[in-house]
Amino acid sequence: MQEAWVRYATSSTQPSSARAYLSVLVTRISINVLRSARVRREEYVGDWFPEPLLEDPYTDPERSAELAESVSMAALLLLERLSPLERAVFVLREVFGFGFGEIASAIGRSETACRQLAV
Numbered sequence: 001m002q003e004a005w006v007r008y009a010t011s012s013t014q015p016s017s018a019r020a021y022l023s024v025l026v027t028r029i030s031i032n033v034l035r036s037a038r039v040r041r042e043e044y045v046g047d048w049f050p051e052p053l054l055e056d057p058y059t060d061p062e063r064s065a066e067l068a069e070s071v072s073m074a075a076l077l078l079l080e081r082l083s084p085l086e087r088a089v090f091v092l093r094e095v096f097g098f099g100f101g102e103i104a105s106a107i108g109r110s111e112t113a114c115r116q117l118a119v
Contacts, residue, residue: 004029085109089117 004025008018015021079087088107092098100118104111 001026086117089114093118 004022007025008022079090082090085107089103092103092106093100098106100111100114103114107114109117
């Protein structure tokens, strides 16, 4: 925004519509920034493999909370992408430790179908 304002303020000619001029200017600057960011993300600099950690970064309570939050978000995204039956089988199997026979009777499907849903 500041760059757009500086360009507008230092422009030698006054545009007929400041609103239109600034919106086009901000849009073009934003597109340029996004393109350059994509190029920067695609260029890999450094070693191919990350260096091993010398100390556990998760001994810090703040980092542990951050990790727990990211794992929770990943679990929610996983559950969102599953169908209702797949979700039920996943939760009953992975969270509650039910066997496929118990899951089959709970959801009204065969044990083989439950195994396939879990896959």
